[in-house]
Amino acid sequence: MYNGVTFVPVFDKEALKGNPFMAEEFFNKRTVTCGQLTAADNGRKVVLNGWVHRDRNHGALHFINLRDRYGITQVVVDDDASPELSATAASLRMEFCVAVEGIVRLRPDSMVNKDMHTGEVEVKAIRIDILSTCPxxxxxxxxxxxxxxxTRLTYxxxxxxxxxxxxxxxxxHEFVKAIRQYxxxxNFYEIETPTLIKSTPEGAxxxxxxxxxxxxxxxxxxxSPQLLKQILMVSGFDRYFQIARCYRDEDARGDRQLEFTQLDMEMSFVTRDDVLELIEKLFGYVFDKVMNYRLPVKFRRLTYxxxxNTYGNDKPDxxxxxxxxxxxxxxxxxxxDAFTGALAAGGVVKALRVPAQEGVSFSRKFIDGLAEAAAVYGARNLGWIKVGDDGTFTGGVSKFFAGLEDELSASLEAKPGDLLLFIAHPQWKKACTSMGAIRSKLGKDLGLIRPGFEFCWIIDFPLFEFNEETEHWEAAHHMFSMPQTEYISTLESDPGSVKGDLYDLVLNGYEVASGSIRIHDVELQKRIFRICNFSDEEAEKRFGFLLDAFRYGAPPHGGIAPGIDRMVMIMAEQTSIKEVIAFPKNTAAISPMDDSPSEVDGKQLDELHLIIKKQATV
Amino acid sequence: MYNGVTFVPVFDKEALKGNPFMAEEFFNKRTVTCGQLTAADNGRKVVLNGWVHRDRNHGALHFINLRDRYGITQVVVDDDASPELSATAASLRMEFCVAVEGIVRLRPDSMVNKDMHTGEVEVKAIRIDILSTCPxxxxxxxxxxxxxxxTRLTYxxxxxxxxxxxxxxxxxHEFVKAIRQYxxxxNFYEIETPTLIKSTPEGAxxxxxxxxxxxxxxxxxxxSPQLLKQILMVSGFDRYFQIARCYRDEDARGDRQLEFTQLDMEMSFVTRDDVLELIEKLFGYVFDKVMNYRLPVKFRRLTYxxxxNTYGNDKPDxxxxxxxxxxxxxxxxxxxDAFTGALAAGGVVKALRVPAQEGVSFSRKFIDGLAEAAAVYGARNLGWIKVGDDGTFTGGVSKFFAGLEDELSASLEAKPGDLLLFIAHPQWKKACTSMGAIRSKLGKDLGLIRPGFEFCWIIDFPLFEFNEETEHWEAAHHMFSMPQTEYISTLESDPGSVKGDLYDLVLNGYEVASGSIRIHDVELQKRIFRICNFSDEEAEKRFGFLLDAFRYGAPPHGGIAPGIDRMVMIMAEQTSIKEVIAFPKNTAAISPMDDSPSEVDGKQLDELHLIIKKQATV
Known part of the structure; x- marks a missing residue:
């Protein structure tokens, strides 16, 4: 549907009109764009500026497809052209930038191109100026x-x-514009926050x-502007947003950029559902406006x-x-034993029914491929059963279900030709994510993915995660998220069971936004810092200004931050955010065009009081 | 007029409505804002959330002015309130954040405040919750x-x-919103350019x-995104804008910030007047929309x-x-001698008529004050004449004009009571700027400044300036600006006389935007680099990617970049941009709130391969 969007180019002719102050013109300036002329313009004298998209000779005729942002117009140099004009036309090469003056005329019937806005006409050139050439x-x-x-990034x-x-x-552009318009x-204010701030590293x-x-x-x-937007709420701005540039110095991992852009938002005097509802309305408006696509009024909500349990991850497609x-x-x-053992150890047994697929054989190789995907997430074994045409179970672990066939069939709604898969694991999360990896692989490999946009909310996340390496609890999201009220009395005694007022927005299997209701109470905030192993002194040193702000009448508040790059990537049906960023870095964090990062003058380093550590000593 | 703007707060009541997914509420959430209630709401049960702006006791009654972003509503705790409610009311202090539940009622006639939107009503409290306290x-x-x-920046x-x-x-917010809406x-695209780029220092x-x-x-x-926006034009985007954060590591000088925001714009296939016209229309729209202020369709245009010559600077008020x-x-x-000597040395003699002012005596002290202002710009002497009630000249340099009185009076349109001032200097620029400093001082001191917004364009700037220190020519604006076509053949032979296709936008005596038609030709660009003392090798090393881009069919293009901070400062009738930035640095480039810049962990420096040079060695 992305390619189906109709953007009507409306060039501001007013801005092109001559006026008594007009500076000397140093080129033959366009009077129309290359996307504008129709049969109604027949006979009109025009000037076009644009790039030679394609050009070809046809006998003594010379055809030029002239391109600008607004479209393509066919220019013809007729066989009655002056030798000078013919020579200029012959010298043109692809991507020369030119000014063409000429007369609009109707194309011969056989040459009309109904698929082009300008397909009924061509411009008979009477003058061509080369504005710049191209090798x-x-x-x-x-x-x-x-x-x-x-190569693409260099050029x-x-x-x-x-x-x-x-x-x-x-x-x-249209996406961000529609967001702003909504x-x-x-009642949101767009407020700029500084980008030269205090270093408070945690997380990235x-x-x-x-x-x-x-x-x-x-x-x-x-x-992210996290602390600053919270301080804006303490300042009474009530509803804030910003299309904010954010920075993370992370190791190149998948499709990340050093800098990225988020729609940063925060609201005062709200609960979770106010934020969720606002986002549903916002993207409902935006997808309608930009993609001509209707989203449901409410997005599905799933607890973490x-x-x-059901999709094997927290960003289900x-x-x-x-x-x-x-x-x-x-x-x-x-x-x-594999089942009963896992259960006895406090684990789970997960099953997945793969419906029979036209032309797909559930071969040993097919099943091995799934087992491999699961193994990455910790499942050592993948059990399987094939359902025969008569409904009987064969192969794999079928023998263990002797006498339980009907019960299993009912649980999984199994049908003839299906493949049933089983993962048992003493750890719930590993069983889930292993089967989730299989589910994701099947979705892609079997072509089960329906077109369109499927949003959902994931709510009720755990507030803390135990870091096995540091042996400390840490914030699953960040340290400023509110625990759900019923857990506030047991924060310290049972951090692992605390649920936070957290929410993620998921679109087509990607996490596209993350948010929470925030803590606005100094004492509660300090308890969270302590659980996350920050001493009061350390917390005061790093986050003292936030704690200070909370002391002076902080309102309840919450927010969210949808990622612009990723959302546009999904809307444009791409798999890399580099496709929706004008000047991205490559995966090695380099810009091949300007060759940054680069060495700088010694004088610059001197002024910054810095010495580069010699490589050998690193 | 800024305070006269009426922004009508329209709170989105929809977003507050309950719904089946509603998370547990942890506070008594507002149903209306503090700027909303009128007599029409009489009898309505409401919840308000906000800050205690002021509170006072009146006998057994307790009055609270509750404030949020939308306004102030008067809350009353009546003498029939429960002891608990009365105690809560008594415990309130300024800036406590509270939730108030109550019933809207009409104020007694004598208490109606016609100047407040909510001035006809008050809310009789039935419940008050303290959401957070304040010392x-x-x-x-x-x-x-x-x-x-x-103190302001700390808190x-x-x-x-x-x-x-x-x-x-x-x-x-409204200013930037109106800019975008226009x-x-x-046909402008808003395109984000990267902020981690190659260092190409020149200028700041x-x-x-x-x-x-x-x-x-x-x-x-x-x-600034200068080179990137030019490359966007080479990429065919035709019309680009961005509200862009820019950074300059300059010494604290006046009212500057390390980071500032500009409306960065660039257009292809345009001449100077297209850019000027676009800006006139843009700000015409914006000032009408935001300030309810009508600008002239065309702004005055003055050559540099x-x-x-006429105002003594290039940003005339x-x-x-x-x-x-x-x-x-x-x-x-x-x-x-002072006159004839200056003229003989190729200089000029400038005069300024100060009209007689009610209640202002053109005393010796007054004149000395003006002379001091002029001296800063190089004028060693300030000549003066007083015009008597009978039109005769007295004092100062009057004797030198013996016999020339009528001619001088006619030139300056002198009237009885006027003060005439004279500066002679062998350097035209110093004579101008010295007298300009006097003009500026008089404008302020004599209260001559009319209210309102006076835009003007300054055009035809010199392209190069001679740097006496380095003894090189350098770009007066930047090296990417187009020389006016008639000077292209004499660039090298007479750089000092070359005028550029440059333009500044001036508002009320401040330069608020600067722009130019750009060079789009590799060879011309290289000539400019050479004149500015960049070897071809050095130019290629720093700006090679721009030169490369120009080789591949670059279009004629130009742009401008109005400064957002400064324009809003002027619109808000302020004299410091800190008044229109949410979180500015102080003049020492420090943020007293979060205490940045600050020391960082040794680990962070190690990871960046950096050593801090010891202070003693600096």
Whole structure:
């Protein structure tokens, strides 16, 4: 549906009109864009500015497809052209930037292109000026290119001319524009927060910015405006948003960028459902406006526990079904040691029914592939049963279900031709995520994924996670999230069971936003810091300004921060955020175009009171 | 007029409605805001959330002015209140954050406050919950505070609650919103450019960001997205804007911040007047929308030379007149050495008529004050004449004009009671700026400044300036600006006379935007680099990616970048940009709230391969 969006280019002709102050013109300026002319313009004298998209000779005729952001117009140099004009036309090469003056005329019937807005007309050139030339291209400017990533990024100015990149950058613009337009009508202020702030590392690494005025001191680039937006709530701004640039100095891992953009939001005097509802309305508006796509009024809500249990992760792709089923009760009736052993150890037995698929054989190789995907998440064994045409169970672990066939069939709604899969594990989470990996693989491999956009909320997350390495509890999300009220009295005695007022927004299997109701009470905030192994002194040193702010009449507040890059990537049906960022870094955190990061003058380092540590000593 | 703007608060009641998913509420959530209730709500049961703005006892009655972003509502605890409610009311202090449940009732006629939207009603409290408390305040929350800057910045969360800061942050939001709304309708894409880029220092110092992955290498924070926006034009995006954060590591000088925000814009296939016209329309729309203020359709245009000559600087405040007059021709007829000497040395003689002012005596002290202001800019002497009631000249340099009185009077349109001032200097610029300093001082001191907003364009700037220190020519603006076409053949032979296709936008005596038509030709760009003393090798090393981009079919393009902070400051009738930035640094580049910049962990420095140079060795 992304390609089906109709953006009508309305060029501001007013802005092109001459006026008494007009500076001397140094080129033949366009009077129309390349996306604008129709049969109604027949006979009109026009000037076009744009790029030679394609050109070809046809006998003595010269055809030029002239391209700008708004479209393509066919220019013809007729055989009656002056020798000078013909020579200019012959000298054109792809991506020359030119000004063409000419007369609009109707194309011959046989040449009309109904698929193009300008397909009924062509412009008979009477003058062509070359505004700038172009050497042989490293890759063709087309809808998409198969050039290597680093080639694309080195010549990003050419890559961005492709139809695909033009559309995606436009989509991003339209997406952010629609977000703003909605929030403008709902009492939000857009407020800018500083990006040279105090380093308060926790979670990811901060990027640091050395101070020249204060030797040995540094600013940090924000990982998010979290503390500042909370302080804005303490300041009484009530409803805040910002399209905020955020920074994380993380190791290259998958599709991450050093800097990324989020819709940062915070609201005062709200509970969780106010935030969820606002986001549902916001994206309902935005998807309608930008994609012409209707979202449901309410998004599905799953607790973290249910999502793990049923989909094997906390960012389920709901564009396909394949629910995971717990067969613990049934498994106790088997005499299968792998099942009973896991259950006895406090674990679980999970099953998944793979419906019979036209043309898909549930071969040993097929099953091994699934077992491999599961093993990554800790499942050592994958049990399986094939359901025969007559409903009988064969192969794998079928013998252990002797006498239990009907009960199992009923639990899983098994049908002839199905494949049934089983994972038993003493750890609930590992059983879930292992089966979840299988579910995800099946969704893709079997082509089960329906088109469209499936949002859901994951709620009731645990507030703390135990870090086996440091042997400390730490915040699962961040330390500023509110525990659900019923757990407040048992925070210290049983951190592991505490649920937080946390919520994630999931879209098509990606986490696209994360948020929470925040703590606004100094004492509660200090208890959380202590549980996360921050001494009062350390907490005061790092977060003292937030604690101070909380002392002066802080309101209840909460917020969320949808990731812009990732959402646009999903909307544009891409798998890398680099496809929706104008100038991304490559996976090695380098910009091949300008070759950053780069060495700097010794003078610059001197001014910053810095010495580079010699490589050998690292 | 800024205080006259009416923003109607329309709270989204929808978002507050209960729904089946409602999470457990941990406070008594508002059903209305504090700016909303009127006589029409009489008898309604409501919940308000907000801050205790003021409270007072009146006999057994307790009055609370409850404040939120939307307004103030008067809450009354009647003498029939429960002992518990009365006790809670008595315990309230300023800036406690509370939830009040109560019944709306009409105020007694004598208590109606017509100046408040909620002034007809009060809320009889039936329940008050303290959501959070507040200790004694470092300063009162009022319209404005006279607390010291560092106190305000330390407690910025309190300072931002003041009426003035609330209004200014809102004004900034409305200003940027209106800018976007206009640009959304005129084919601009908002495109984000990276903020971790290559360091290409020229002009101001770059802020550097050390790379962890590449020891000894650095990213830089952008001084502006200049090169990237030009590359976007090469990429065919045609019309771009961005509300862009920019960074300059400059020494604290006046009212500067380390980071600031500009409306960054660039357009392809345009000449100067297209850019000027777009900006006139943009701000025409914005000032109408945000300030209810009508700007002229066209802004005045002054050449750099005329502006210097007539107003003594290149950012004239046109809210008052006092034009500077050149009396060179007349001065040759005097036998005053100071005049004739300056003229003989190629200089000028400038005069300024100060009209007689009710209640102002043009005393010796008054004139000395003006002379002092002029001396800063290089004028060693200030000549003066008083025009008597009968039109005769007395005092100062009057004797040198013997016989020339009528001619001088005619030149300056002198009237009885006026003061005439004269500056002669062998350097045109010093004569102009010296007299300009006097003009500026007079405008303020004599209260000549009319209210309102006076925009003007300064055009035809010199492209190069000679740096006496380095003895090189350098770019007056930046190296990417187009010379006016008639000077292209004499760039190298006479750089000093080259005019550029440059333009500044001036508002009320402040430069608020700067822009130019850019070079889009590799060879011309290289000539400019060479004139600015960059070797081809050095230019290629620093700006190679721009030159590369220009090789591949670059379009003619130009742009401008209005400063957001400064424009909002002027609109809010403030004299410091700190008044329109939520979390500014102080003049020492420190944030007293979070105490940044600060020292960081040794581990962080190790990871960045950095050693701090010992202070002693600096």
């Amino acid at each position: 042989a291209l490293p890759f063709m400017i087309d809808e998409e290119t198969d050039a290597k990533e680093d 990003r100015y050419l890559d961005l001319r492709s139809g695909g990149m033009q559309k995606r950058i436009r989509l991003r 929030l403008y009508t709902t 690494r901060d990027f640091l910015v050395p101070s020249r005025l204060y030797p040995g001191k540094f600013y940090a680039l924000p990982q 526990h249910d999502s793990m 709901l564009r396909f079904d394949l629910p995971i089923v717990d067969i613990g009760l049934l498994a106790t009736k088997t005499n299968f | 004694a305040l470092p300063f009162m929350i009022d319209e404005e505070t006279d607390a010291k800057e560092d 910025r969360y309190l300072d931002l609650r003041s009426g003035g800061m609330q209004k200014r942050i809102r004004l900034r 640009l959304y309708t005129t 110092r770059d802020f550097l960001v050390p790379s962890r992955l590449y020891p000894g290498k650095f990213y830089a924070l952008p001084q 030379h005329d502006s210097m 046109l809210r008052f007149d006092l034009p500077i007059v050149d009396i060179g021709l007349l001065a040759t007829k005097t036998n005053f």
